[in-house]
Amino acid sequence: MTKRLLMVSAMVVLFSLGVFCATDEDIAAALTLFPESQDVAVTYSEEGQAALESAIEVLEEALGVGVLFEHTNEQAYMDLNIEWDKKSWVNALSRGYYTLGDVFLKDDDAKKAVFVRGQYWGLKSLRMSSDFATEELQHGFVEAVRQETDAAALFWTYGNWSRKDEYDKVGAVFRNDPPKLEALVERTMEVDPSYAVDAPYRALAAFWSGLPPMPLYEYGQNLPRALSYICPVINEPGYCTTCGNCPLSDDVDAYFENRLIFAEYYLMEMKLWEEAARVLEDILDDPIGERYPLYNAYCAELAQQLLDEVSQRL
DSSP states (O other), X not given: OOHHHHHHHHHHHHHHHTOOOOOHHHHHHHHTTSOTTSOOSOOSSHHHHHXXXXXXXXXXXXXXXOTTOOTTXXXXXXXXXXXXXXXXXXXXXXXXXXXXXXXXXXXXXXHHHHHHHHHHHHHHHHHXXXXXXXXXXXXXXXXXXXXXXXXXXXXXXXXXXXXXXXXXXXXXXXXXXXXXXXXXXXXXXXXXXXXXXXXXXXXXXXXXXXXXXXXXXXXXXXXXXXXXXXXXXXXXXXXOTTOTXXXXXXXXXXXXXXXXXXXXXXXXXXXXXXXXXXXXXXHHHSOOOSSSHHHHHHHHHHHHHXXXXXXXXX
């Protein structure tokens, strides 16, 4: 076990005993789990989940979240008095909650609850900028997003919000969420298209594929558009004939989620079952490796689940 995980494991024990009070060393250890523009630095295991959960608790306590904090109340997050130099801690919490819900939790109610928390932390980070807050007040959320430059705040707000909306897609349409979500992820693409291992490409592909099929609505499912966004991060020349700069690099296959998104959000939606099986089998044939241990392990598990589903259609 690494020194980092030993320190975080010790925090877990102290939390369970109810005697924990975050120190500077605890905070520093928690922040090491959130390297810039990379996956959260934990393993896909119970130990990894415990380390992530304890890091979240450390950072929340350090930012003034007490036992009576209303985690489901957006305004409670906005009312926290957090210094500007701790904005990266707020982004880490939004990212941490997204990873917890996306990778580790299995129960839908639990997943939705943490995505709500992650969304609110993301919104808190955005509104810590006086420029963002002023623009939102004067001209609305979308216009505020269009001038924002914090890729982490933009992306993890989008990630949590979009995952929460998956549990109520029609309701999200009636709340007019899609334009806000599109603005968040499009602005991330403008600010830093390579953020979090090219995450904006995958997010935009999933966004356009995951919308309800509503032909007369601007934000209905659009599979050609989804394909156009995933093409830069996959090696599929037969599908990406109109993409002039695809793939972006020779090692796009190293990050399994690129191919997983292609299989799940394009090939399966198009009912191209044999092609989906081919891509999913390719993922499973590759070693997880040490470069992306968390998400490659998780995506390999998802690939097997999807392959089982696809096999029933062949």
